[in-house]
Amino acid sequence: MSKFTLFIMTLCASLCSTGIYAQEVVRQVMSIDEMFSLADRNSKSLRPYATGMDEAREGVRVAKNARLPEIDASLSFSYLGDGRMMDRDFSNGFDAPMPHYGNNFAIEASQAIYTGGAISNGIALARLQEENANLSMESNRDKIRFLLIGYYLDLFKQQNQLRVYEKNIEQTRQVLKDLQAKEGEGIVLKNDITRYELLLSNLELTYTQIRNTITILNTNLTTTLGLSEDIMIAPDTTILTRVLPVEDKESWTVAAYANSPMLKQMSLALQMAKHQDKIIHSERIPKIGLFAGNHFDGPIIIEVPPINKNFNYWYVGVGVKYNFASLYKTNKSVSRSKYTIQRTLEQYEDAKEQTELSIKAEHVKYMESYVELNTQQKSVELANQNYAVIRNRYKNDMALITDMLDASNSKLAAELQLVNAQINIVFNYYKLLYISGTL
Template sequence: MSKLFLFITIHCVSLCSVGVYAQNLDERVITIEEMFSLADRNSKALHSLSTLMEEAVQSVETAKSSRLPDIEASVSVSFLGNGILLDRDFTSSSKAPMPHFGNNFALEVSQVIYAGGAINSGIEISKLEEKKAVLLLENERDKLRFLLVGYYLDLFRQKNLFCVYERNIDLAKQVLADIKAKNREGVVLGNDITRYELQLTNLELARTRILNSIMILNDNLITVLGLPASVRVEVDTTLLSRPMPLNNCEHWHKQALSHSLSLQQEMLTVEMNKRQERVIRSELLPKIAFFATNRFDGPITIEVPPIDKNFNYWYVGIGVKYNLSSLYKANNSVKRGKLATRRAMQHYDDVKEQTELAVRADYIKYMEAYEQLNTQVKNVELATQNYAVVSNRYKNDMALITDMLDASAAKLSAEQQLINARINIIFQYYKLLYLSGIL
């Protein structure tokens, strides 16, 4: 019975799709995999994150440039006024002529040899920021994919329900025609016709709402996928016949612990805090740098009277710098860094626990979806049999119109629930993929 209903459902979906959008030539069957590919290429939400990732890559190169030497060059010209000579008691002043044109050229090169690990730690932090940007892009991509899966399966559900309503409207019209014939024969009352016409009107209204939902979902999909407005998305009906994996809960837990993007982001935060601790500790260590300087100055004003000549000199050396105040200032920063790292690790443990709980909960729902499917297959079989029996009895004047209404409503409800059960299995499977970070 399950395979037979599957065949009928797939056939009905294809027929109804033609009926709904027969006037539009831009129908396009899109698989879930193709939908993901289109979203990766065309989604505007992902474009900005791609730029953010490029920015993070450039930040790494900027951090690496800290290893390069610093080179400074300066050139200046000046006008020197005459000097004044005074005794120590500020008396007996006399004018000291000066060369009026002054020039200066300086070239200074310095290279950090040791900075307590601050430079390397800064580069490592930038690399972790780059990885974090990549994970952020992947996380947003997975969120978008899961959102699209929801749209896609909801579109599938609505189109299937449209077929169900089409079949039931046809059945209702047949019954209504029979009732009107019997009314003309004086067998049934006009009130029975009114009640069944009311049911038919409600069915047609529900069908209209489904069509509106299909249009809205189609608009959502083509907007995110970057497709033209004229495209009408047709779902891949082979989804119903695809076997979904029945791995155990432990398998999904392992997948989540290995691939969960949330866990990877939290672990990166822990690593970044550890690197930041090293940067803070570097304040407690001396800084060593190599330097070389060449200066070309004139005139020579350190002599009296000044010498109107240029003087070029150079020197090289190694300098050691130590901030003594770090001995009593950096300790608080080190303690704060340790607390930040501990808090990040605690948050990682919390996210890990919540991920495991979420995977287990959705695995239970995944298994429950299979049980629900088996139940709904049986319900459809029973509801169809009941409808056939009641319809036959009604035709032979052995049942009331209320019995027909109840049987029709039960059949419609059972078919709706069966469609939802089949699609719910697919949804729960993709949700497990999403939670495990392998969507």
Template sequence: MNKRLIASIGVLSFFMYISAQERVLSIDELFQLADQNSKSIQLHALAIDESAQAVKVAKDARLPSIRAQVDLNYIGDGCMTDRDFSNGIHADMPHFGNTFVLKASQVIYAGGSIHANIQKAKLQHQLSQQTYDNNQQDLRFMLLGYYLDLFQLRNQQTVYEKNIEQTRLLVKDMRAAYQQGTALKSDITRYELQLQNLQLGLTSTVNRLNVLNHKLTTTIGLEPSVHIVPDSTALFHINVDKRQEIS
């Protein structure tokens, strides 16, 4: 019963893995997708934009300011009466009125506060850029580790599959030899146990592949159903330090 259960789990996990959509992804494409879709990268990029806007606002304090004010009013006709409200007299008055005020001002001397605020905003912008770069580098090293582990596990999966195929042939040969009296029952049992261990190893490898693949896809913004296939030709040209200028 245990043999059948292990075999069933291994076959189910294997077919679930190979039935998913595969996508060959180079390291450069991996980093590009991370820059575009990573939530942490987007948050730090937003902080850079906000600090750049703060620098602009601080510099605007040196410019002259202009204020304009427009007032419109309406006055109805007048009416005068005695104290007992008798003998009312109608008095015509202008109905519409308007005023327009334009003021221009500029700071002549502020004790260096404007310059200090500009420098403070620039330093905050530089800090935001540095924080972005550090976060980007940390994320890339993490993704690169996942990527290399994925490459290693896929190779390990291939080795397991070949060994399982060879062991199945050995079990078949042992059974035939046992029927002919040239092999012992223990020989068949030994190879069947070896086959079970290989199938269990394959199941464990596929499960680890699924976990790593899920971590990668969720970080770079792909659907979890997509199985990433590392580009073996790109492993010899790894460059993590690719910082991009963000205005």
């Protein structure tokens, strides 16, 4: 082998090893609280709602601007042509020379004193919108957290299932090896080997599908959390040993009434509808305001002949404004507002009822998951006893290897279902937290 060929092979090996190293997957154990904290900081889905909070905060400042005085100023320069005078029957006309250059400067200020509650209710409405934006942020944060809980616990299940299939594949390969050895002795038929080869093929296919599912779930988690895809998240197994509170459904219902972002938003919608109703009623109330102004005009063209001089004057006063059209225009708006309030109240009561029903249903499932756990614990106990008996019989040549395989698979499956039952308890608990708004 030439030195050049050796150099090329060494370089290729170096590049390949570098590429493999760059794609190395890093396993990271992550607790649920750590996952929530990362999601709150990095989730792109929450950013629009954070911006919406800033937008609503500025909306309050804009609404408060209605309390500030209005100041208008204008400045203009003009060229005036000569006038023409004539009798009323348009006869005896003659030209009337005028000063040709005109100017106008005016400044006016006004301050609302009483608006029938339009300004104060507008500010209150803006503040409620700000609070609603905060609740939207909280609601969508809970949605993302609950979505992540689903990914997280499903990933936990899939990783456990992967280990079970790894063990099953290993055992099936060992059985095939033993059967192939016995085939040479004429003890085992080819059909038996074919059956286990098909079983192994199906196990390997399912194993691949589980790995792909794990990859998808992990990608969903890392993307939402703002982490690199090279990180493989490993759920914290200590969640299975946590003692979760078992409260009655009435306590969960009370918590939901007090904390549910959805119910809070419905309550805010009702308050907003009432403030909007007050704004509509304020259209029927006279508006009172102060005003002041100063004008500097020239020339004075209201005199004949015009006076080529500047004229400055100022004024202050109190004004009352009333829109008589509101007497017949706002009736429909008032009637519509009344129905809006009624509809919003009915939606709020319906939301409370639906929340209570959801709490009751999920509480039943939560308590049912403890029954499932007890059942699976008994199944594991029985599967272990069965495995011990078959294993002892197999050692004494009183059982076939297939019996040993079945007993082992039953034991692994029971252990897997036990872990899944423990995970279901955690999921149902967090679902109750999500519905009650305490996630």
